[in-house]
Structure formats: C-alpha cells, structure tokens
Amino acid sequence: MNISRAxxxxxxxxxxxxxxxxxxVCFVKDIAxxxxxxxxxxxxxxxxxxxxxxxxSFIGTKGGFTFNARPxxxxxxxxVEIIDGPVVLxxxxxxxxxxxxxxxxxxxxxxxxxxxxxxxxLSSYSIADFAAYKKGICDKxxxx
Amino acid sequence: MNISRAxxxxxxxxxxxxxxxxxxVCFVKDIAxxxxxxxxxxxxxxxxxxxxxxxxSFIGTKGGFTFNARPxxxxxxxxVEIIDGPVVLxxxxxxxxxxxxxxxxxxxxxxxxxxxxxxxxLSSYSIADFAAYKKGICDKxxxx
DNA sequence: AAAATACAAGACAAATTTTATCTTAATTCG
DNA sequence: CGAATTAAGATAAAATTTGTCTTGTATTTT
Numbered sequence: 521m522n523i524s525r526a527x528x529x530x531x532x533x534x535x536x537x538x539x540x541x542x543x544x545v546c547f548v549k550d551i552a553x554x555x556x557x558x559x560x561x562x563x564x565x566x567x568x569x570x571x572x573x574x575x576x577s578f579i580g581t582k583g584g585f586t587f588n589a590r591p592x593x594x595x596x597x598x599x600v601e602i603i604d605g606p607v608v609l610x611x612x613x614x615x616x617x618x619x620x621x622x623x624x625x626x627x628x629x630x631x632x633x634x635x636x637x638x639x640x641x642l643s644s645y646s647i648a649d650f651a652a653y654k655k656g657i658c659d660k661x662x663x664x
Numbered sequence: 665m666n667i668s669r670a671x672x673x674x675x676x677x678x679x680x681x682x683x684x685x686x687x688x689v690c691f692v693k694d695i696a697x698x699x700x701x702x703x704x705x706x707x708x709x710x711x712x713x714x715x716x717x718x719x720x721s722f723i724g725t726k727g728g729f730t731f732n733a734r735p736x737x738x739x740x741x742x743x744v745e746i747i748d749g750p751v752v753l754x755x756x757x758x759x760x761x762x763x764x765x766x767x768x769x770x771x772x773x774x775x776x777x778x779x780x781x782x783x784x785x786l787s788s789y790s791i792a793d794f795a796a797y798k799k800g801i802c803d804k805x806x807x808x
Numbered sequence: 809a810a811a812a813t814a815c816a817a818g819a820c821a822a823a824t825t826t827t828a829t830c831t832t833a834a835t836t837c838g
Numbered sequence: 839c840g841a842a843t844t845a846a847g848a849t850a851a852a853a854t855t856t857g858t859c860t861t862g863t864a865t866t867t868t
Contacts, residue, residue: 521665521666521667521744521748521751521752521753521782522665522751522752522753522754522755523665523753523754524825524826524827525755525826525827525828526826526827526828528754528755528756528771531771532770532771535770535771547842547843547844548843548844549843558827558828558829560828560829560830561827561828561829563844563845564827564828564829564846566844567844567845567846570844570845571845577843577844577845578835578836578843578844579834579835579836579842579843579844579845580834580835580836580837580842580843580844581835581836581837581838581841581842581843582836582837582838582842582843583835583836583837583842583843583844584843584844585844596774596778600665604665607665607666608665608666609665609666609667610666610667610672611666611669611672612672626676626679626794626795626797627672627675627676627679627794629797630740630789630793630794630797633785633789634740634785634786634788634789637781637782637784637785637788638665638781638782638785640781641777641778641781641782641785642778644778644781645774645777645778649774650770650771650774651770653770653773653774668854668855668856669855669856669857670855670856670857691813691814691815692814692815693814702856702857702858704857704858704859705856705857705858707814707815707816708817708856708857708858710815711815711816711817714815714816715816721814721815721816722814722815722864722865723813723814723815723816723863723864723865724813724814724815724863724864724865724866725812725813725814725864725865725866725867726813726814726865726866726867727813727814727815727864727865727866728814728815729815
C-alpha cells in the first residue's frame, strides 16, 4: 500500500523543476543529482512523463525537459497514475462497473468508496503545492 | 497502489465469517472454498490473523477459527495493516517524524497529509459493514 | 490408546513486480 | 564533424508476492 520508488522519484524530479523559473530546461543528470536518484532510472521515468505529455523533451546539446503544463495543474494523482498506472485499491475495483460480479460481490462497493477518497486525496495536492511547501509557510490547509 | 491479494483474501474470509451466527467456528477449508482462494494460502493468512489476536484459533477435530472481536470493531485498516504491514504511502513517511530530513524534505508533510486521509478512509469501514452491504441496502452513507 | 481432524510453524519455490542498467540510435548545437 | 542529450528497447538483478509442502501439535472421537 504505497507508491513506487519510481513515482517518488518522478514527483521529486518535478518538484525540483517547479522551483526553477518557469520555462527552464533541465537535464536529467541534474534532476537526478538533486533528488538522490539513479540518473539512468530517472531518465526512463522522464521518458514516460514526456510520452504522457506532462513535460516536453528536447534532444540535443542544449536539450532537456520543461513543463508542458503549469505545476499547479499537475496533481499528484496524475503523476502517480502515469508512472504506476491507474490507482486501483483492489483487483475487483478497476472502475465503476468492472467487478466480475458486482451486486453479488461483498466488497466491491466498499472498495470503490475507499478508492474515491484516496483519489480525492491524491488530487488535492499539486506539484506546485509540493514545491511551495515548507513547514508553516504553506497556505494550504492540511486535513485534520 | 493497492492492497495485496492476501489482504483481499483476509477481508473476504472475515466477511464470510461475519455472516455466520456470532461464535460460529469456521474451518479454513470452508472459508477458502467460499472465497475462491487457495486453502493453503488462506491458512497462512488466518495464522497471521490469529497471531494478531483478531481471531481465535482452535486446534483439533472440532477446531477452526472464531472472531476474537466484534466484526463491527474490526476496521479494514486493521486487517490490511496486520497482513500487509503499516500503511505507509511513501518511504519518507513512516510516521509523524521519521523522514531523514523533515523540514528539509519537500514531500514529507504532503504525503503525511494524504496518508492521513487514506487511513481515515480505511478506518471508516468495518468487516461488519462489508458483510452487511448490498447495493441500496447498506445504511452507511457513502462518500460523494 | 489409536485414529482422524484441524491448526501451527517454517522451509521452500514459483511468479510477478520493481528497480534499475546498458547499448544503440536519433537529434541538436556549435 | 563532434559533443551533448534524449529515445527506445533489451536485459538483468533484487525484492516482493503468492503460493506449496512437510512436519509437528493439539483435540476429539472411537
């Protein structure tokens, strides 16, 4: 019951980028170094992020990655789902009606409900929030 | 980002038990058959549940498992944590203050907050809820 | 007492997923 | 051209999950 290391790296990488002036082109090498992650792995991860359209990649000597969306529009849920795949708490709850025997399955609707709460939580924070946050400085109201 | 098959089996097994009259002693063999799970695996799972004190085990000819707590007092979070271990969304959020560099870490407090919402969701349902639920019959108000 | 039944415990193993690494391209800049 | 950087995909090591199997222990029945 956790996000993968890859998602953690992805978020840390995006947060690192979000702290730079908008439009800054970042090298994977730098992103990796500043997030304590293996460069080759981070490279793979950013490839996936680029393919999803979240960031833009530039090949070549002055290449690198930039945001393709505003950091405040990129939710944690989006990143996690791009890297780890859809958030599905239990195999019987792929989406609203994919359980083999919905209506007969004891646990389907409960998991669906719990899953909704989780995705809501994951959607409540953006990369910008993560980038801006320092204890006591963040204006975001944390849940009680 | 999901619970393990083992936790799914555990919950289904407990829900099966919860539908029987209180105090009924159940065999792993029956529990497994009625939840479409491998008996030997379910046996392992119930061993763990017994060790945790959630259920009571009896050895011998008339042996089996009974609840050691009321199904309405057993939350989904309890079961998941017994089987899968503590719910920790990200490695830097083991508990309130275990991140290596809290205060310096960009993501610690955000994940802590998201994790709180998840554990709250997991605590909002009990085995009794799962056992009682049928679409439209459950009196539990689902989240919107 | 012996036999049958059911859980306990732990070793073992197969399958899957995660976490990478490496190599070979393709592209861009100077 | 040559250096720098990402793209893509094959490969592989490590960890986790998902089981199985065997042996032992306790209980009940005969």
